[in-house]
Amino acid sequence: MSNGEGVRAKGFDKATVRDALSAHAAIGLLAGAFLYLVCLTGTIVVFFTEWQRIEQPAAPEMRAIAPQSVQRAVETVLASEKGKPLTTHLYVHLPTQDLPRTTITTDHHAVHVASDGSIAMPEENAWSDYLLSLHYTLHLPSTLGMILVGLLGVMIVALAISGVIAHPRIFRDAFRLRARSSGGVGLADWHNRLGVWTLPFTIMIALTGAMIGLAVVTGYGLAGSFYKGDLEAVYAPIFGGEGAADKASAPVPDMATPMRYMQAHHPDVHPSYLILHDPLTAGQHVQVVGLHPNRLIFGEYYMFDAKGGYHGKAGLSDGALGQQAAASAYNLHFGNYGGLPVKIAYALFGLALCAMTATGTSIWLGKRRRRGLDHPRLTRAWDAIVWGSPAALMLTFVLRQWIGNDAPLVAAFWGLLVTILVVSLVVTNGHRFRRGLQILLIVAILAGCVGFALML
Amino acid sequence: MTVAAVLLLRHAWRLQGRSVPLLGAAWALLVLGLVAAGAGQGAWGVSVACLSLMLCAFACLAVAGWTAPRDKARPLQRRAHMLPDAGEPSYIGRRLLTFLITVPLALVASLALALAVRVWLSANGAGEANANVVTLFLTPLLWSISVVLLMLAKRRRTQWLMLGAPLLVGGLSILWGMM
Numbered sequence: 001m002s003n004g005e006g007v008r009a010k011g012f013d014k015a016t017v018r019d020a021l022s023a024h025a026a027i028g029l030l031a032g033a034f035l036y037l038v039c040l041t042g043t044i045v046v047f048f049t050e051w052q053r054i055e056q057p058a059a060p061e062m063r064a065i066a067p068q069s070v071q072r073a074v075e076t077v078l079a080s081e082k083g084k085p086l087t088t089h090l091y092v093h094l095p096t097q098d099l100p101r102t103t104i105t106t107d108h109h110a111v112h113v114a115s116d117g118s119i120a121m122p123e124e125n126a127w128s129d130y131l132l133s134l135h136y137t138l139h140l141p142s143t144l145g146m147i148l149v150g151l152l153g154v155m156i157v158a159l160a161i162s163g164v165i166a167h168p169r170i171f172r173d174a175f176r177l178r179a180r181s182s183g184g185v186g187l188a189d190w191h192n193r194l195g196v197w198t199l200p201f202t203i204m205i206a207l208t209g210a211m212i213g214l215a216v217v218t219g220y221g222l223a224g225s226f227y228k229g230d231l232e233a234v235y236a237p238i239f240g241g242e243g244a245a246d247k248a249s250a251p252v253p254d255m256a257t258p259m260r261y262m263q264a265h266h267p268d269v270h271p272s273y274l275i276l277h278d279p280l281t282a283g284q285h286v287q288v289v290g291l292h293p294n295r296l297i298f299g300e301y302y303m304f305d306a307k308g309g310y311h312g313k314a315g316l317s318d319g320a321l322g323q324q325a326a327a328s329a330y331n332l333h334f335g336n337y338g339g340l341p342v343k344i345a346y347a348l349f350g351l352a353l354c355a356m357t358a359t360g361t362s363i364w365l366g367k368r369r370r371r372g373l374d375h376p377r378l379t380r381a382w383d384a385i386v387w388g389s390p391a392a393l394m395l396t397f398v399l400r401q402w403i404g405n406d407a408p409l410v411a412a413f414w415g416l417l418v419t420i421l422v423v424s425l426v427v428t429n430g431h432r433f434r435r436g437l438q439i440l441l442i443v444a445i446l447a448g449c450v451g452f453a454l455m456l
Numbered sequence: 457m458t459v460a461a462v463l464l465l466r467h468a469w470r471l472q473g474r475s476v477p478l479l480g481a482a483w484a485l486l487v488l489g490l491v492a493a494g495a496g497q498g499a500w501g502v503s504v505a506c507l508s509l510m511l512c513a514f515a516c517l518a519v520a521g522w523t524a525p526r527d528k529a530r531p532l533q534r535r536a537h538m539l540p541d542a543g544e545p546s547y548i549g550r551r552l553l554t555f556l557i558t559v560p561l562a563l564v565a566s567l568a569l570a571l572a573v574r575v576w577l578s579a580n581g582a583g584e585a586n587a588n589v590v591t592l593f594l595t596p597l598l599w600s601i602s603v604v605l606l607m608l609a610k611r612r613r614t615q616w617l618m619l620g621a622p623l624l625v626g627g628l629s630i631l632w633g634m635m
Contacts, residue, residue, distance in 0.1 A: 016608060021534060023607035030555075150596065151559070157600035162607070174513070175466045179521035182528050190521075197513040200506050210596030218595040221567045222574070222588060225630045237584040294500045315585075322589030328499060338504060345507045348514065367534075 012165055020165035027162065028360045031155045033385045034138065036357040038152050040389060041135035042205070043350030046335050046343050049099040051128040055400070057455055059112045060120045061100045067256035069117030070094070070102070070274065074255050076119055077104045077111060078279060084108055086281070092255070092274040096291065098336065106279075124405035127397055130413075139410050143216055150213020156206035163195055170196050184366040191359040194352040201349045208333040238326050240301055240314035246283035250306065253279070257308025258288050265310075266290060272299055285311075292317050296328035296337050358386045380424040380433055387437035388420035394444035401451035457489030458509035466516050557615050558606045565619045566598035568626025575633035598622075 012020070028035075044051075053059075070092055081087060087106035095102055102113040103123050110123035130139075137145025164170055174196050178189050195202070219234050227233040232242065255274055262271050269290035278284045284306050289299040301314035316327035331337040335346030361382050365375060392413050399407045420437070427433045464482035468475050486509070493501035570591045577587040602618070609615045 019608050023604060154596050154599045158603040161600065161604045172469060175469055175516055175520055177517055177520035177524055179524040180526040193517050197510055201510060207596060211593050214596050215592055218567060218592050221571055222591055225571050226633065234588055238588060294497055296499050296503060320583050320585040322586035326589045337500060342507065345511055349510060
């Protein structure tokens with residue numbers, strides 16, 4: 001955050017306030033581009049299920065599916081994988097309000113299921129997955145990427161803390177918005193007002209994101225210190241443990257009985273997933289993920305054996321507070337706990353976070369320019385990130401519509417972004433360059449809309 | 457209730473003088489709203505109430521932005537002292553060391569302290585799930601706070617002390633927890 005004049009420290013001495021601004025700027029500049037990318041993709045990925053529906057509008061949709069239809073579909077999918085290595089897990093996504101589709105995913109492929117249990121078509125949501133992967137790992141190898149994104153979450157919390165220390169009047173001025181003032185004041189006011197009012201959201205998003213991203217590091221720390229290196233043992237008390245593996249072969253398990261059990265014994269819980277562990281082995285067992293209304297938890301795990309016998313639940317809904325907190329982190333981060341209104345609010349605050357990240361660097365560049373230290377290349381490169389990355393994202397969406405599910409989305413995105421960055425270093429007119437990127441973004445959005453309309 | 461609190465805060469902060477009763481009432485209303493939401497709908501209720509108050513504040517900001525006059529305010533001059541001015545040395549080595557201290561080393565120190573808290577929680581009967589989840593949340597939180605504190609530290613020696621203390625506490629606690 002950056003502030004105007006007349007800063008008078010209240011609670012912190014002047015030197016601390018000055019050092020906090022220095023720290024705030026240093027963190028913001030160090031992580032700025034990646035922070036912006038993670039905030040931008042996070043804002044778009046709030047509508048993950050909606051993007052999936054947009055990407056493949058022809059997939060069969062239904063409000064519910066009969067247990068016997070699910071059984072039939074699972075049998076068909078497992079039969080189709082004969083000759084391949086056994087999948088370690090089989091996931092059945094059941095129709096929910098957000099995504100009214102039945103989809104079966106194994107280690108080898110994913111298919112949409114019609115309401116009668118027949119296989120309708122392969123699942124094709126490469127763009128949604130690529131977007132999620134960009135947000136989760138920046139397309140890096142998963143462990144490295146998640147740690148890096150976790151680090152960015154930590155940096156956002158640090159930015160929020162240093163921003164509050166660096167601006168002693170930030171709460172008092174919370175509604176003071178000189179939006180049209182010159183000399184960088186308008187930009188700074190936008191930055192600070194959005195910052196103060198999104199503070200609860202920012203800290204919550206960043207902390208849950210950092211927790212998810214750094215779970216590998218902390219998990220290994222816990223495993224190494226207390227569980228003799230066994231990472232699974234760290235998570236077993238939280239989410240429940242995996243059953244003992246028994247690789248002897250076994251017939252297709254009963255997937256219908258757990259669904260019927262849920263209908264009979266937990267009518268207020270909506271099953272969203274059936275997870276079959278170690279399919280076609282003697283150790284196979286089924287978990288039902290049940291959605292609890294008006295809760296932050298992503299669901300509760302209800303455990304069943306291969307014959308459909310009930311074996312209790314993990315305790316995410318009513319177990320230890322830690323279990324409930326861990327199960328709430330995902331929904332709190334992604335905003336899928338209150339339907340479309342909550343998602344729209346998350347997208348709005350996500351956009352505010354993008355605006356804060358974008359204006360932060362612009363404010364710093366503006367201050368230096370006014371002191372006679374102009375950085376035209378850096379300014380254009382920052383414009384390339386701010387306007388070029390959403391344009392590149394939308395262009396990959398258009399590419400997905402033209403070429404199909406096999407479009408090289410990751411290569412296209414990074415290729416486009418690097419090209420835009422290189423162009424930013426070559427061109428000389430910064431104003432025209434920025435305007436050009438803004439036009440490119442608008443054209444890409446319009447092309448995406450036209451493409452979607454043609455798909456319907 | 458939280459929406460009313462935001463509107464009252466807006467009114468109180470716009471007054472020329474500081475109105476302690478109004479500000480107090482606004483903050484009390486905000487806390488009360490969150491408590492009521494929590495009592496009625498638990499953590500879900502608190503989250504939705506927070507979203508409502510932020511949306512209300514955004515609406516107020518939108519009005520403020522829309523009605524803001526075009527003027528020539530005094531340009532911003534506060535310096536962040538991030539990059540050297542022309543002719544100043546760049547201190548690359550010093551900056552790199554600061555990066556090492558605040559990023560990887562601070563992570564290790566934060567993890568050590570979080571693990572120490574885990575040992576303490578376990579010893580006091582917090583339960584395995586609670587202890588592990590607190591550690592998972594605490595590591596990034598401690599790291600964030602460390603980054604800020606380390607960057608505010610005026611001397612390098614203070615930074616080393618700030619890293620060394622949690623490492624020592626964490627190391628000893630883990631050893632004690634393993635015994």
